[in-house]
Amino acid sequence: MTILFLKIRKFLRRIYPRLFARLPISVRLAAGHGLLMLILLPMVGFGIYNMVRRDLLKSVDGALLVSGESMHASRSSEGLVKGGLDQFLLNFSGEREVNAYARIVDLSGNIRNHSNRDDVSLPVSRIAMARAEQGASTFESWDRPDKAPFRQLTMPVIVNGLFTGSLVQVGTPLDATYATLKQIRNVFYLAFPAILCVCVIAGYIMARRSLAPVDGMRRAAEQLSGSDLSHRIEVPLVRDELHDLADTFNRMLGRLEDAFERQRRFNSDVSHELRTPLTAIRGEAELALRRIRTTEEYRTALETIQRESLSMGCTVDDLLLLARAEACALPNVKTVVSTGDFLVAAAAKASALGKNKQIAVKIIESEAPVSFIAAENYLSVAIGNLLSNAIKHSPEQGIVTLSCKKGKGESVLFTVSDQGEGIPKGLLEQIFDPFFRVDSARNRIAGGVGIGLSLARAMAKLHGGNVRAESTTGNGSQFHLSIQQAAT
Numbered sequence: 001m002t003i004l005f006l007k008i009r010k011f012l013r014r015i016y017p018r019l020f021a022r023l024p025i026s027v028r029l030a031a032g033h034g035l036l037m038l039i040l041l042p043m044v045g046f047g048i049y050n051m052v053r054r055d056l057l058k059s060v061d062g063a064l065l066v067s068g069e070s071m072h073a074s075r076s077s078e079g080l081v082k083g084g085l086d087q088f089l090l091n092f093s094g095e096r097e098v099n100a101y102a103r104i105v106d107l108s109g110n111i112r113n114h115s116n117r118d119d120v121s122l123p124v125s126r127i128a129m130a131r132a133e134q135g136a137s138t139f140e141s142w143d144r145p146d147k148a149p150f151r152q153l154t155m156p157v158i159v160n161g162l163f164t165g166s167l168v169q170v171g172t173p174l175d176a177t178y179a180t181l182k183q184i185r186n187v188f189y190l191a192f193p194a195i196l197c198v199c200v201i202a203g204y205i206m207a208r209r210s211l212a213p214v215d216g217m218r219r220a221a222e223q224l225s226g227s228d229l230s231h232r233i234e235v236p237l238v239r240d241e242l243h244d245l246a247d248t249f250n251r252m253l254g255r256l257e258d259a260f261e262r263q264r265r266f267n268s269d270v271s272h273e274l275r276t277p278l279t280a281i282r283g284e285a286e287l288a289l290r291r292i293r294t295t296e297e298y299r300t301a302l303e304t305i306q307r308e309s310l311s312m313g314c315t316v317d318d319l320l321l322l323a324r325a326e327a328c329a330l331p332n333v334k335t336v337v338s339t340g341d342f343l344v345a346a347a348a349k350a351s352a353l354g355k356n357k358q359i360a361v362k363i364i365e366s367e368a369p370v371s372f373i374a375a376e377n378y379l380s381v382a383i384g385n386l387l388s389n390a391i392k393h394s395p396e397q398g399i400v401t402l403s404c405k406k407g408k409g410e411s412v413l414f415t416v417s418d419q420g421e422g423i424p425k426g427l428l429e430q431i432f433d434p435f436f437r438v439d440s441a442r443n444r445i446a447g448g449v450g451i452g453l454s455l456a457r458a459m460a461k462l463h464g465g466n467v468r469a470e471s472t473t474g475n476g477s478q479f480h481l482s483i484q485q486a487a488t
């Protein structure tokens with residue numbers, strides 16, 4: 001059975017690409033259904049046919065056995081049945097016309113008594129003889145030319161537990177049984193092709209109906225374009241696989257729409273941010289060229305141009321770094337960084353920035369690891385941005401703290417706190433969007449273009465971590481930067 005199954009599987013695998021791969025799914029499903037039925041129906045039919053055949057033969061055998069046993073019981077001491085066997089068979093089967101044959105023979109083949117049917121002349125087989133000597137009865141079927149086989153029971157005559165040498169034989173032609181079996185076969189021959197056709201057609205219709213929403217999705221997807229992602233696919237009412245597919249597809253469209261929107265906003269923000277210094281550079285140059293200037297005036301103009309182009313260069317560098325970090329295209333070479341040295345260097349750079357406002361940068365190292373593994377240059381960009389923001393937003397003579405401690409698992413947590421104006425609760429996530437500024441005019445004057453926090457988050461993500469902000473308006477802000485690196 002397993003070998004047959006494996007052979008069928010191998011056969012299907014071989015013919016599948018050739019037969020089905022290029023057909024539409026509904027045709028493929030219907031054809032697969034039909035093929036399965038083509039294999040199953042004959043198997044089921046064969047099983048049913050054999051079961052019925054076995055049961056019919058069993059009932060014939062049962063009738064023969066009862067007849068044989070009755071003959072054995074009513075046998076006279078001479079081994080002959082009183083009243084003749086035909087009369088016996090008639091008595092046994094009531095008034096119905098009997099189509100059975102019976103006889104009593106001995107082992108040498110002498111017939112002691114037999115019914116009056118002379119169209120039956122059957123041998124006593126060697127097997128039946130051998131079994132009779134051991135006291136066992138034998139059922140046999142004899143083929144007859146152009147007729148249904150003949151079924152016969154050979155039963156040894158046993159007296160006082162000993163085989164007497166006589167055999168009771170009862171037989172009947174299997175015409176009725178074979179006629180019934182033929183009828184069953186005919187029903188199968190007619191029914192199977194009809195069932196097969198119905199299955200294939202019903203399978204095709206069902207497959208077409210089930211796949212109808214897919215066609216709807218295809219048409220909806222065709223209407224989508226890069227510039228308009230607002231279309232959504234109709235979600236089928238029934239909660240099935242296609243409902244989930246349409247739902248997932250719609251959510252994916254939502255995410256794509258968001259991403260496209262962010263990209264569009266980013267592009268327009270970039271152009272806007274670069275236009276400001278470019279306008280300043282062009283204005284300064286035009287002003288300087290309007291008439292002959294003194295050397296001092298040319299120097300001042302060139303210094304302004306240099307300052308603006310430097311700031312533009314920094315913005316472009318930051319944008320490039322951000323784009324590469326988000327595309328995971330930065331060489332991520334991690335080394336063991338000494339916590340103390342790292343914090344001191346970051347605080348020193350920040351102190352220099354806060355010198356004018358007399359801001360003190362303090363380091364807190366509670367439960368900090370001695371060292372950690374990180375890409376030091378990228379991590380210092382992130383911490384540097386957080387510190388420079390803290391200084392920008394701190395009041396004069398304020399205190400900015402930088403702390404480091406072991407986080408959950410293998411993470412290291414840096415926190416930058418300030419005593420500045422704080423950030424409104426509703427904007428705590430938005431401030432991480434590129435070019436977002438809580439107060440554009442003020443931040444621009446302070447020298448920010450709005451990508452410091454996006455960059456810090458991108459750098460943290462490079463380390464498997466993140467940055468999040470906590471703040472109460474008017475009460476300062478805390479920025480927590482975590483990195484998922486094995487601390488040593």
Ligand code: ADP
Nearest residue numbers: 389390393431437438443448449450451452453
């Ligand atoms: P910018 O270059 O303008 O500082 P960022 O991306 O670093 O850009 O910050 C985005 C915005 O978040 C800032 O414009 C500012 O409004 C707000 N912000 C960032 N850090 C702080 C802070 N420590 N205190 C108050 N507001 C802050």
